[in-house]
Amino acid sequence: MSMSVENSVYDVAIVGLGPVGAIFANLLARDGLSVAIVERAIDIYDKPRAITLDHEALRVFQAIGLGDVMEQAIAPHNGSHYLGVDGEIIKMFDPMPPPFPLGWTPNVTFVQPEAEQALRDKLAGSANADVFLAAAGVSLRQDDGVVTLIARRESGEDLTIRARYLVGCDGANSFVRKQLGIGLEDLAFDEWWMVVDTLTSEPAKRPAKSFQYCWPSRPGTFVPGPRNLRRWEIKLLPGEDPEVTGAPDNVVKLLKGFTDISDLTIWRSAVYRFHALLGQRWRERRVLLMGDAVHQTPPFLGQGLCAGIRDAVNLAWKLKLVLRGDADDALLDSYEIERKPHVCAVVASAKEFGTIIGELDPAAAAERDARLRADLKDGRAETIRQKFIPDLVSGLIAQDAKLAGRLFVQPHVRAPNGGVCRLDDLLKPEFAIVTAAAEPMAWLSDASRAGWQRLSGERVVIATSGESTDVNGILTVVERDGLFADWMRQNAVAAVIVRPDRYVFAAAESADELNMLVQQLLQNLSAGR
Incomplete structure (x- = not known):
C-alpha cells in the first residue's frame, strides 16, 4: 500500500533528522518554508557522540530560538594540553580571552542527546514542518520542477513526498548520496579509536581541561564534558581487533591505563574508524548533500558537527531567497563553492593534530616533542584553537573588499x-x-x-x-x-x-x-x- 502526502509540494524535503538535519529543518521552518523530514529511527540516539561545539555553532542554535536552552546545557571548554612521551606539555590550546567576538564562549562541551531533544521539541512546535519517523528512503527521482522521494514506513506502506528541493542529511552511509551516485574522495586518514563516555561521582577529581596523551605506547584523549560527563578516546594499536578491543572487560583495562576509575560508571563505549572523506559533488540539480553525508573529519579539532551546522546555515538562507524569488537558482552553487574549501582546511588541521597525537614510533615521537616544545617556548605555536577555523575565500562575497568572508561580530x-x-x-x-x-x-x-x-x-x-x-x-x-x-x-x-x-x-x-x-x-x- 502506498500513500502520498496530499498532493502538495513541499518547499524542501530533508532525509535524516540527526542534529544537522534538525538544525536545518528548524532554520527553514523559521523562515516560513514548508518542510518534510524523513528519518529512519523513531527515537533520538540516547548516547553522546559529538561532545564539542564552537561559538559559530552556538550562534546558529541561538538563531532558531534555542540560545537560552544551550546557555543552560553547555560548559566552557578550558583548552587542551598535549603531553609528550615524558608527560610534560609539548603543545597547548588556551581558551580565547573575552570579549568573545561572536557573543558566545568560543569552545564549549555539551551533551548531544539533550541538544537533539531541544531541536526536535522546537520543530514539533512549528506549523511548517511535517516529520515522518520510522521511514527510510527507497528511491528518489527529479524532473525540472520537483524531486519525488519514496520512503518506506516500518508498517510496510510507501510514502511519496514531493518537494522543490531535497537535502540529504543522512550521515556517513547516506542513501541520498548513493542514489545520486556521488563518490567520496579519501583524504588519507584512517585509524581505529575507541570512545568511552563515563559519568563521574566526583566531578572535581580531574582538571577541567582536555588532555592529549601523545604516547606511542597508547595515544589517547581526555575531554571533560558538562556536569559529570567525562570522555576518553583511546587509539587502537596495529594488529588490535576492533571487536575484541571493544569488549567490556578490555574497555575497563584500557581506561585504567589513563585514570583511576573508582569514581566512574561507563555510559557508553564504541570503536570507530576515524576517517577523512570528502564528497566529489555536493549538488545534483535539485538535490543537495550536507553534514556527514558529504564530508567526514577526524575529531581532533572538535569540528565534525560544527562543519555540518555551518552547511545548514549556509544553505538555508540561500534556499529561502531562491524559493521566494529574490535570487536565481544559481545561488545554490555557491553552497559547495563556499563550504568545500572550508571543510578541506578544517580536515587538514584535524589530520595534522591527529598525526601529532597518534604517532606510534618512539624515535619520531621524541623528535616531535623536541620540535613542538621549542615552538611553544619561542612563541611560534598558535595556542588559540579557533584560529584554525578559516574564513570564506570564495562564493557570494565581494572578494577584494575588506572583511569579505569573515564572520560578523555579535556584541x-x-x-x-x-x-x-x-x-x-x-x-x-x-x-x-x-x-x-x-x-x-x-x-x-x-x-x-x-x-x-x-x-x-x-x-x-x-x-x-x-x-x-x-x-x-x-x-x-x-x-x-x-x-x-x-x-x-x-x-x-x-x-x-x-x-x-x-x-x-x-x-x-x-x-x-x-x-x-x-x-x-x-x-x-x-x-x-
Whole structure:
C-alpha cells in the first residue's frame, strides 16, 4: 500500500533528522518554508557522540530560538594540553580571552542527546514542518520542477513526498548520496579509536581541561564534558581487533591505563574508524548533500558537527531567497563553492593534530616533542584553537573588499525595550547593512535603498552611547562593551554588508564604495536570470 502526502509540494524535503538535519529543518521552518523530514529511527540516539561545539555553532542554535536552552546545557571548554612521551606539555590550546567576538564562549562541551531533544521539541512546535519517523528512503527521482522521494514506513506502506528541493542529511552511509551516485574522495586518514563516555561521582577529581596523551605506547584523549560527563578516546594499536578491543572487560583495562576509575560508571563505549572523506559533488540539480553525508573529519579539532551546522546555515538562507524569488537558482552553487574549501582546511588541521597525537614510533615521537616544545617556548605555536577555523575565500562575497568572508561580530546590546541581549536576537535572518554611526547609513543612494527594500534587507546602527530606537526602518542599538566599535576601527571601515548567515559580504570605507557593493550584491543574486 502506498500513500502520498496530499498532493502538495513541499518547499524542501530533508532525509535524516540527526542534529544537522534538525538544525536545518528548524532554520527553514523559521523562515516560513514548508518542510518534510524523513528519518529512519523513531527515537533520538540516547548516547553522546559529538561532545564539542564552537561559538559559530552556538550562534546558529541561538538563531532558531534555542540560545537560552544551550546557555543552560553547555560548559566552557578550558583548552587542551598535549603531553609528550615524558608527560610534560609539548603543545597547548588556551581558551580565547573575552570579549568573545561572536557573543558566545568560543569552545564549549555539551551533551548531544539533550541538544537533539531541544531541536526536535522546537520543530514539533512549528506549523511548517511535517516529520515522518520510522521511514527510510527507497528511491528518489527529479524532473525540472520537483524531486519525488519514496520512503518506506516500518508498517510496510510507501510514502511519496514531493518537494522543490531535497537535502540529504543522512550521515556517513547516506542513501541520498548513493542514489545520486556521488563518490567520496579519501583524504588519507584512517585509524581505529575507541570512545568511552563515563559519568563521574566526583566531578572535581580531574582538571577541567582536555588532555592529549601523545604516547606511542597508547595515544589517547581526555575531554571533560558538562556536569559529570567525562570522555576518553583511546587509539587502537596495529594488529588490535576492533571487536575484541571493544569488549567490556578490555574497555575497563584500557581506561585504567589513563585514570583511576573508582569514581566512574561507563555510559557508553564504541570503536570507530576515524576517517577523512570528502564528497566529489555536493549538488545534483535539485538535490543537495550536507553534514556527514558529504564530508567526514577526524575529531581532533572538535569540528565534525560544527562543519555540518555551518552547511545548514549556509544553505538555508540561500534556499529561502531562491524559493521566494529574490535570487536565481544559481545561488545554490555557491553552497559547495563556499563550504568545500572550508571543510578541506578544517580536515587538514584535524589530520595534522591527529598525526601529532597518534604517532606510534618512539624515535619520531621524541623528535616531535623536541620540535613542538621549542615552538611553544619561542612563541611560534598558535595556542588559540579557533584560529584554525578559516574564513570564506570564495562564493557570494565581494572578494577584494575588506572583511569579505569573515564572520560578523555579535556584541551584547541594549534593545529599544531597554533589555540587554545578543545583537542577532533583534535582527531578522536577512541581509543587513551595519554602521557604527548614523552618518554612513545616509550614504545609501535611492537606487541602493530601493534594492535593499526589495531584498527585505535591514539597516542597523550600533552605537556606543545614546538611546536604542527603531525609527524609519533603521534599528539603532547601544552596545555594552565596545566590541563592534573596536572591530570597525581596527579594520578602518565605516559600513558592513552582512549576509543572513552572519558572514560578511563586504565592508566599505566610503559612500561610493558602499553603493557599488550593494549593487554588486543585488547583481550577484540575480545572476543567470
